Structure formats: C-alpha cells, structure tokens
Amino acid sequence: MSRRLNVDVAIIGGGLVGSSAALALRTAGIDVALIDGRYCGAQASGVNYGGVRRQGRPPEQLPLAQRAHAIWPRLKALIDIDGEYLRSGHLKLAADEADMAALEIYAAKVSDFDLDLELIGHNELHRRFAFLGKGIVGASFCPGDGHANPRLVSTGFAAAARRAGVHVLENSPVTEITRNGAGFALEAGEGTDIAARIVINSAGAWADQFAALFGEPVPLTRIYPSMVVTEPLSPVLNVNVGMEGGGIYIRQVERGNCIVGGERGMPLADADFSRPSGEGALAMMNRAAALFPGLAHAHAIRVWSGTEASMPDRNPVIGPSRTTPGLIHAFGFSGTGFQIAPGVGEVLAELVRDGRSTTPIEAFSIARFASNAATSINRTIHGSGAGQNLEPQQRGV
Template sequence: MARTADVVIIGGGIHGCSTALHLALRGLKPILIEKDYAGRHASGVNAGGVRQLARDLLEIPLSIASMELWERIEELVGDDCGFSSHGTVLIAESDEELAGFRERVDDLHLRGLTHEELIDRAELKRLVPAVSDYCPGGVVSRRDGAADPFRTTQAFRRRAVEEGAEIIEGVTVTGLTRVGSNWRVETSDGAFEAPKVVNAAGAWADRIAAMLGEPVPLTVVAPMLMVTSALAPFIEPVVILRGRKLSFKQRENGTVVIGGGHLATPYRDRNETVIDWNKLALSARTVWELFPAMHEATIVRAWAGIEAYMPDGVPVVGRSSTSEGIFHQFGFSTHGFQLGPATGAVMAELVATGSTNTPIDGLGIERFRP
C-alpha cells in the first residue's frame, strides 16, 4: 500500500523545506522525501549571503518577498538562523565598472526598484574601511545580510515538522507515474501517492523532470568556498565583485568566508566534489588585492556544495509544462539561498490555490522547450 499525502516534495534543501512549511501552514499534509539529509548539499554549505543586490530582473519580486520573510525569520521558523543585516556591497574595481553599475541602478530606479544604491569612494570606505584605495565606489543594498545556511535549512525543516509536514530522509526517488488522479512516487523505501508533486531536487532535479518526459538543460555545478580561522571583527557588510569572481564576508565568530563562484568538479552520484586549488588561488589573489590586511589570514577549510545551474542563470519556478499536478522549484544557479523563504511561500500558494500574486513570469520550465 502506498502512503498518501496532499503533496509530495522531492528534495530537502531550503526550497523543499520552505515549501513543506508553507504548505503545512496552509493546512495541507506534505511529505518531503530527501535522499541524504536536509541541508546536506548546497542549501547547507553555501556562503549564506542574503542578497537582493545585483539580481536578475526576473528574480527581483521573489527576492524582495523573501527579504520581508528574512526580516521576521525567527517569527516564521522559531530560530534567528544566524541572520544579521549589514548590507551587501558590490565593489567597483575601476571607473568603467562603476559607470556600468550606475546605468543598472538608474534603470532599476526607473522601474521603481530602490533597493540598490550607488555609492562613491567615501561611502565605500565608510562601509568597508579595509578595502583597497583603488576602488572608486560601488553599489549597496542596505537591507541585505547573511545567515547560517545549515541552521536555516534545519530550522525550516524543524518548523515544517512541527506544523504537520512529514520529512523522510535517506530515501531516494526512483520513479514517478500517473495513477488515476494521483502521482505515484516510487522510492527506495516504498511508494507514496499524492495529487501534487513539487520537484525541489536541486542538482538532481533534471532526473525527476526526465521521469515526466520533460528534459531540462541543467548543469551540475559546485561553487567553491573557503574559510579562514577567526579574526578580530574588521568588516560588516558582505562584499561581492562582478568583474572578478568574489564574495567575501566575516561571520560573527570572526571567520571569513571567501567564495564567488569558482567551481569545483562535482560528482553528483557520489555526493563528492573535488576542489580546484588553482582557481581558489585566483580568489586568494583577488582578496589579496582588495583587502591587503588579509595576506596572512589562514585558510582552514575549502568545500563546495553540489547544485543546479540553468543556461540563463535563473531558476525554474512554476508548473510543469507537460504534467498536471507537477510543480518545479529548482535550478537556482548558485544564488538560491536568499530566495528560499518566499519561493516556498509562493510555491505553496501556487500548489494550494492554482495561482500566485507574486510575479514569477519568465521562470517557467516551458522556456527550455525545444
């Protein structure tokens, strides 16, 4: 006998857990199936940036909605998730770069989006005193911040369970078929049936889509991060670059997390990644130039989480284009952590009511139809 639920969610990252919580808050009974444990991959080991800054226009509504949730995250999940808000600063490394940033910010302002704000050299120095003098300015999003990714994912998981969701870990989905008005989800631990299924399987989501005859051009990637031993506090906002790859933040315990998108080699069938030190050396050089004070900081760990990257760099959020009752929520392309809270809420709304007030146009899977 297959076990039944209102919704089966495949994947226990922050997106799956957030959707599970929001469905449960709507009084539905979701079962979430995770092949490892919640937050095992990208959701638990990402850089923890909570950023509205420098997002694709298609994502901005979800990002703004998420920010509202982040700002009351403790109320939502019963844990502050280590969230702190000191802004994100996108640093320009040259005048030309700054000119490009100005165009973007002006364009956003014309669209009525005011979260990005151009800053000059003096304001940059005030926000990030440790930065090298050659940087002429940048862009700040002052409400942005950072959180602890594993703790956040676990908090969503825990609250979802408290609200009535069932979370099953260590179980792999092996098949997905239509049975009457239900979907039958075959797993390594028996079958589940539900009228609705949410595919939040991250780097493995293409396999779920393929079971529906709906192939997607997903690339499996593993952005690398490294962390230093604890240093006395010297920088508050998260710093990112656009020309060169860098994200840089100091956590409250003093450690500095350095990332930015250089990729490790992922082996998704073995849950393994292999670090590329030559690329991390590029990050080290970038940090070296941007923050001379960091020269002798010691790097204690490097890692990479496995996730999905879409060809256009924006996620797949919405209904399946082939299969009634199936919804997709994956492909966040190395910047999905901040979007987790609201995307789960939007997905729950979509699943429960058939529509959502938050614009998600352009994020549908149909854009990849041949």
C-alpha cells in the same frame, strides 16, 4: 519493512526550497511528504556562501526577492532559530570605470523595486569603508541586504516542517513515480509507497531527470561553487561584499570568521559530489588579501564545495508543468537561490492551494525550454533515485 503514505503533496528534494514549501503548505493545513535521497539541506542549500542579497539580480527575479526579503527578519518566529541572519548591507565593488558604469546602469534599471541602492564614488567609498585596499573606483550599496548561515537555515526549515507535522523522509531516494488518474504514485527508499495529488520537483541538481521523465527536458548543468573559511579574526569588514562581474565575495560572521567564495570545485568520479582545489583556495585568499589588507595574514581553516544546478539564462524554473497536471517545478537557481528560497516556498504553497501565485513567475516557466520531445504525461522512474541514471518507461494514458 514497507509502509504507505497518502498525502496531498509530495515534495522531491529537501533543500531550502522544498523544506520552506513543506512548512508553508503544512501551516495552511495541507498534508505533505518531504522526500530527500540523503539529508535535508545537505546539498546546495547547506553548502553555499550564505549571501542574502537582492542587489545584482535580474529585474524579473526582484518581485520574488522582495517577497523573500520580508520573510528573513521573521526566521526566529518561523523556524525557532535566527539562522545567524544579519541585515548588514551588501556592497558591490567596481574595479574600474566600466564596472562602475555597469553598476549605474543596473541601478537605473531597478529603480522601481525599492532596493534603495546608493552609488558611491571613490573618495566617499574609502572614507566609509576603510577596510578596503587600493584599486577600487566605486561601489553600489544596498543597505537592506545581508547574510546568514546556510547550514543552520536549510536544516532549520526542514526541522520546523517536521515539527509542524510534515512527513520527512531522509535517505529515501525516489525510485519510481507514476502519474495516474488520482494523482501520483511514488516509491521512495526501501519500501515506502506514497500516493499524492500534487508533486513538487525541487530536486536541485537532479531535478532535470524528473522533468525529463515527464517530457520536459531542460539544459540544466551542474556547478560546484567552492568556499574558504578563515580563523576567527578581529573585525575586518562589516558588510557582505561582492565584485561587479564576479571574482570574489566575502562576509565576516559575528565570531570573526571570514567566508570567502569565488572559485569552482572539481567534480568527483560520482558527479553528485565534488571537492575544492588547493589552487582555487589559494587564489581566493590572495584576491581577498589584495582587496582587504586585514586578511593579509589570515589562516584558512576549512575549504569546501557542493553541487548546484545552473540554467543557461541564470533564471530558475518555477511553476506548473506544461505536460503533466499536478506536477510543479522549482529548481535551477544557478548559485543564487539562498535568498529567494523562502519566497519560493510561499509561491509553491500558493500554486498548490490556489492554482496561481500573487508574485509574478511567468519568466521562470519551464515552457521556455520547450522542444519537440515526447510529452507523454505518464512515465516511471526505474533506478535508485535522484543522482542516479534514471530510465523512463512510458505507461499508457
């Protein structure tokens, strides 16, 4: 069976960025198709750690993070669920004096962004956060940060978009996309033809393939963050915790489970998928037990991994294509996209509606990766969609 959709905007990728953009656009009265090769929210958006933090982000991301920060408390009104969002505070630990100095430098650098960072020395830290073990010299605390359940939030935005009237196409990989005088023609799934004036490329770890088809290759790589969840425990910690310089991050949810991250999974033969390793899970739990004595005898009940897109400068690509009118990119969040995604959705809606964003996004332009590659604006995908080997075929202007 075949069908045809005529929409204002086609969004490739039903993760949290794409689905929040779809909801924001539809709320503004714009007709939208949200297209995913599998299930909305099933990739990076649904398998990440769930940290909702601004602390530690580079300064150029903070205006966007602040915009998103105002959205998270409104989840219930926006998508009908709270997503287990909790503004618990985010504690970033320093293992030595060099780490503490780095936290102090960062706090000074972002002092104009209203993060309300508090630098805490050794004695005060252990007095206030008695769950900490030995070996921590200090910390930086951001009281307004927190955490949420990514499985609920990512699918919640997609469900809210569907209820609002967005055409949600799941298990519908984009197999062809052509720029024409009126906009774009896409083929998705088995026999769905879509005509759209605007296309948003939010295809996550597969977005580089779509960008390259329009003459904009980017140095995107895939990463496979791995998580462990423990059995329900009595209260062990009451804040979202990370380490300066990385290594481990941990949060405890209301029902008592602790979610621990800090290792990478292993890609499978099909690099769209990955699996965690037993050695990685053991390393994460040992680190957690060393930092938090209350976890010394905790049982891990589940381990998982997922596929995310990473950029070499750790900043995403957000903004208009430099080669193709009507094409907008939003991908490459390097494992830190969960918190800012709802803000990115609003920015994308502004770009569609107004041609500009009220939030500065110049640092995220795809032009920073510009090369001498061909920049023809009319290209076609031939293949089975995101995650496959796509061969561009140039079409006439």
